Amino acid sequence: MSNAAIAPETLETIKALDKYEAGFVTDIESDFAPKGLSEDIIRFISAKKNEPDWMLESRLTAYRHWLTLPEPEWANVSFPPVDYQDAYYYAAPKTAAAPKSLDELDPKLLETYKKLGIPLREQEMLNGIAVDAVFDSVSVVTTFREKLHSAGVIFCSISEAVQKYPDMIKKYMGSVVPYTDNKHACLNAAVFTDGTFVYIPEGVRCPMELSTYFRINEAKTGQFERTLIVAEKKSYVSYLEGCTAPKRDENQMHAAVVELIAMDDAEIKYSTVQNWYPGDENGKGGIYNFVTKRGICKGARSRISWTQVETGSAITWKYPSCVLLGDDSVGEFYSVALTNNYQQADTGTKMIHIGKNTRSRIIAKGISAGKSNSTYRGLVRIAQKAENARNYTQCDSLLIGDLCGAHTVPYIENKNPTATLEHEATTSKISDKTLFYCRQRGIPEEEALTLIVNGFCKEVLQHLPMEFAVEAQKLVAISLEGSVG
Amino acid sequence: MLKIKNLHVNAAGRPVLKGLSLEMKAGEVHAIMGPNGSGKSTLSYVLAGRDGYEVTDGTVEFMGQDLLSMEPEDRAALGLFLAFQYPVEIPGVSTTTFLKTALNAIRKKRGEKELEPAAFLKLQKQKIQQLGMDPEMMKRGVNVGFSGGEKKRNEVLQMAMLAPKLAIMDETDSGLDIDALKVVSEGVNALRGPETSFLVITHYQRLLDYIKPDIVHVLANGKIQKTGGPELALLLEEKGYADFYDATEAA
Numbered sequence: 001m002s003n004a005a006i007a008p009e010t011l012e013t014i015k016a017l018d019k020y021e022a023g024f025v026t027d028i029e030s031d032f033a034p035k036g037l038s039e040d041i042i043r044f045i046s047a048k049k050n051e052p053d054w055m056l057e058s059r060l061t062a063y064r065h066w067l068t069l070p071e072p073e074w075a076n077v078s079f080p081p082v083d084y085q086d087a088y089y090y091a092a093p094k095t096a097a098a099p100k101s102l103d104e105l106d107p108k109l110l111e112t113y114k115k116l117g118i119p120l121r122e123q124e125m126l127n128g129i130a131v132d133a134v135f136d137s138v139s140v141v142t143t144f145r146e147k148l149h150s151a152g153v154i155f156c157s158i159s160e161a162v163q164k165y166p167d168m169i170k171k172y173m174g175s176v177v178p179y180t181d182n183k184h185a186c187l188n189a190a191v192f193t194d195g196t197f198v199y200i201p202e203g204v205r206c207p208m209e210l211s212t213y214f215r216i217n218e219a220k221t222g223q224f225e226r227t228l229i230v231a232e233k234k235s236y237v238s239y240l241e242g243c244t245a246p247k248r249d250e251n252q253m254h255a256a257v258v259e260l261i262a263m264d265d266a267e268i269k270y271s272t273v274q275n276w277y278p279g280d281e282n283g284k285g286g287i288y289n290f291v292t293k294r295g296i297c298k299g300a301r302s303r304i305s306w307t308q309v310e311t312g313s314a315i316t317w318k319y320p321s322c323v324l325l326g327d328d329s330v331g332e333f334y335s336v337a338l339t340n341n342y343q344q345a346d347t348g349t350k351m352i353h354i355g356k357n358t359r360s361r362i363i364a365k366g367i368s369a370g371k372s373n374s375t376y377r378g379l380v381r382i383a384q385k386a387e388n389a390r391n392y393t394q395c396d397s398l399l400i401g402d403l404c405g406a407h408t409v410p411y412i413e414n415k416n417p418t419a420t421l422e423h424e425a426t427t428s429k430i431s432d433k434t435l436f437y438c439r440q441r442g443i444p445e446e447e448a449l450t451l452i453v454n455g456f457c458k459e460v461l462q463h464l465p466m467e468f469a470v471e472a473q474k475l476v477a478i479s480l481e482g483s484v485g
Numbered sequence: 486m487l488k489i490k491n492l493h494v495n496a497a498g499r500p501v502l503k504g505l506s507l508e509m510k511a512g513e514v515h516a517i518m519g520p521n522g523s524g525k526s527t528l529s530y531v532l533a534g535r536d537g538y539e540v541t542d543g544t545v546e547f548m549g550q551d552l553l554s555m556e557p558e559d560r561a562a563l564g565l566f567l568a569f570q571y572p573v574e575i576p577g578v579s580t581t582t583f584l585k586t587a588l589n590a591i592r593k594k595r596g597e598k599e600l601e602p603a604a605f606l607k608l609q610k611q612k613i614q615q616l617g618m619d620p621e622m623m624k625r626g627v628n629v630g631f632s633g634g635e636k637k638r639n640e641v642l643q644m645a646m647l648a649p650k651l652a653i654m655d656e657t658d659s660g661l662d663i664d665a666l667k668v669v670s671e672g673v674n675a676l677r678g679p680e681t682s683f684l685v686i687t688h689y690q691r692l693l694d695y696i697k698p699d700i701v702h703v704l705a706n707g708k709i710q711k712t713g714g715p716e717l718a719l720l721l722e723e724k725g726y727a728d729f730y731d732a733t734e735a736a
């Protein structure tokens with residue numbers, strides 16, 4: 001692509017994306033924890049969930065450690081210090097204290113999800129994708145329970161899992177992301193409220209796509225969800241998550257932890273379409289998305305693949321990673337991060353090669369428009385014993401206009417001389433000439449921009465499950481709306 | 486069909502076209518020849534509506550409308566097509582997707598229904614065959630990794646698919662081998678008809694052996710210096726441009 005500057009008229013119109021369709025608030029009565037963060041609040045949350053003592057103790061241990069941790073400051077993002085006391089750590093619709101069956105669910109919640117394009121009822125009828133719907137601090141419903149149950153698959157809220165499957169939770173929760181990992185993960189370990197637990201038994205190919213839909217609704221409320229997926233030997237699961245929040249002038253915190261565990265020959269595909277409220281065109285409001293996601297390929301020949309499309313959030317701070325412990329295991333990371341207006345994204349991955357013949361592949365696409373800033377940050381570490389490890393990394397940045405920034409920060413630590421590491425990086429600009437070429441063929445400017453950007457993201461989008469790929473393309477289009485014309 | 490009157494255009498503040506006038510009727514083929522830097526591509530860009538060219542004087546009427554006041558995509562919908570001298574690459578967007586998007590955008594603007602995918606593919610297949618192109622290329626990103634000649638052929642394919650009223654071909658022959666030149670010319674000739682006009686920009690008489698022009702213009706120093714029949718191209722080939730304008734004036 002040529003580097004010719006974009007036309008001033010085009011630049012002039014790179015502005016508001018006021019098309020955030022998920023920005024509404026559901027008027028529903030909620031139960032709150034008192035504002036602020038303290039041991040008492042943690043006891044409150046734990047009591048609300050009727051948790052066993054060991055769970056409360058583990059929360060308190062994390063909280064005490066959290067008090068000693070500094071904020072992570074290495075990321076290429078800037079924001080005023082978070083006032084942890086000025087937020088609610090628990091908010092739940094009064095009608096939905098515990099997950100219910102679809103028939104018992106508050107119609108307002110059904111309506112909300114329908115408006116968000118997740119018609120829970122229809123989905124159940126169409127035999128489509130199983131959904132865990134998390135609304136603020138609680139899981140309000142999980143669909144297809146019976147069907148999954150008969151396949152031996154456990155798909156339930158994490159709160160329910162703490163009650164029903166304590167041994168598995170004790171064994172696996174915190175085993176991939178310990179509370180000591182980083183400040184945000186530590187806070188999550190202390191105050192997590194809900195999320196999803198998935199268990200796929202040996203030899204089972206999960207009969208349907210599983211998904212969790214996260215919704216923040218109440219103001220001044222943080223969402224701290226926890227997801228744990230365990231795939232036993234020779235099992236397979238594809239899991240998707242989506243997320244949205246109302247438009248508000250304030251910043252709201254979302255600090256999640258996701259842990260994946262894959263045994264011998266197991267495969268986990270984890271896809272995210274992140275569409276948290278990004279803030280307005282002046283950078284006011286939006287979600288702080290501080291997420292720790294990590295998977296461990298424990299078994300030989302296991303495979304974990306992360307695919308993410310990040311279009312929302314005021315700030316995105318996340319590095320879905322793979323620990324490649326089993327010999328011949330494979331880790332993949334496919335990412336699209338799109339920022340517009342004043343959004344900031346610092347995202348990437350870590351591939352930690354420990355086993356022999358482990359392979360990893362990283363394809364990261366960053367698109368920056370408006371005054372936004374996007375950074376790819378990736379670590380590839382080859383341990384001493386990781387004979388014949390291979391990594392391929394490709395980072396491409398696309399700039400729209402002259403006021404945005406794109407950065408690539410690759411770290412490589414290689415302790416084994418047999419490793420093969422390849423890294424490619426490109427930065428390009430959507431040139432005036434390319435846009436003109438499309439318009440000469442009759443394609444209006446905005447449609448042309450979407451076409452070009454979706455083309456740029458194609459390698460990543462094609463890794464999403466079908467329905468999500470179409471969704472993601474639309475989301476890219478919506479996020480770019482207002483960028484031109 | 487096309488009436489250009491006294492067109493003055495600045496590029497980067499410098500005058501490039503200085504009072505160009507030209508008239509075309511429906512169904513005619515006109516050739517424009519002229520030295521490097523004389524403003525041939527500039528003329529094509531101004532007609533297609535590219536930003537960065539300042540029209541300081543003159544008018545252009547196309548299909549009875551004031552062309553210069555229209556957006557590029559609206560000009561395309563009205564039937565104007567430009568085969569680029571240097572086509573751009575669009576990674577990740579297959580030629581098929583691109584063409585379908587373009588064709589349907591144009592149909593939409595004209596208030597016509599979108600073409601059914603099957604009808605589109607049938608049309609595309611037919612045009613691909615006619616131009617002797619490899620159907621596999623349609624799956625690759627637009628022009629990505631195409632050879633110079635393949636890019637030019639792809640321009641002609643798009644032209645054939647979009648069936649314009651006026652096709653401006655900016656040095657579509659350069660980069661084509663002898664056989665390709667023949668195939669492409671046949672493709673163009675197949676599009677000729679009472680409703681379709683061509684403005685063919687070229688440096689070589691050879692192309693005009695295949696695509697026979699009705700009228701030949703010599704563009705130099707920002708103006709049409711001479712207009713004649715096909716014999717003018719032969720004369721130029723023999724004598725060069727020196728006789729047609731005062732080169733000292735150009736600088």
Ligand SMILES: Nc1ncnc2c1ncn2[C@@H]1O[C@H](COP(=O)(O)OP(=O)(O)OP(=O)(O)O)[C@@H](O)[C@H]1O
Pocket residue numbers: 496497501519520521522523524525526527528537570
């Ligand atoms: N965007 C621009 N900025 C600055 N100068 C320009 C621009 N576009 C064209 N020019 C100048 O205008 C003059 C005419 O250029 P143009 O490309 O139209 O010539 P041409 O007749 O097509 O030449 P060729 O036969 O080499 O293709 C040249 O001197 C060129 O440098």
Ligand SMILES: [Mg+2]
Pocket residue numbers: 525526527570655
């Ligand atoms: Mg030229």
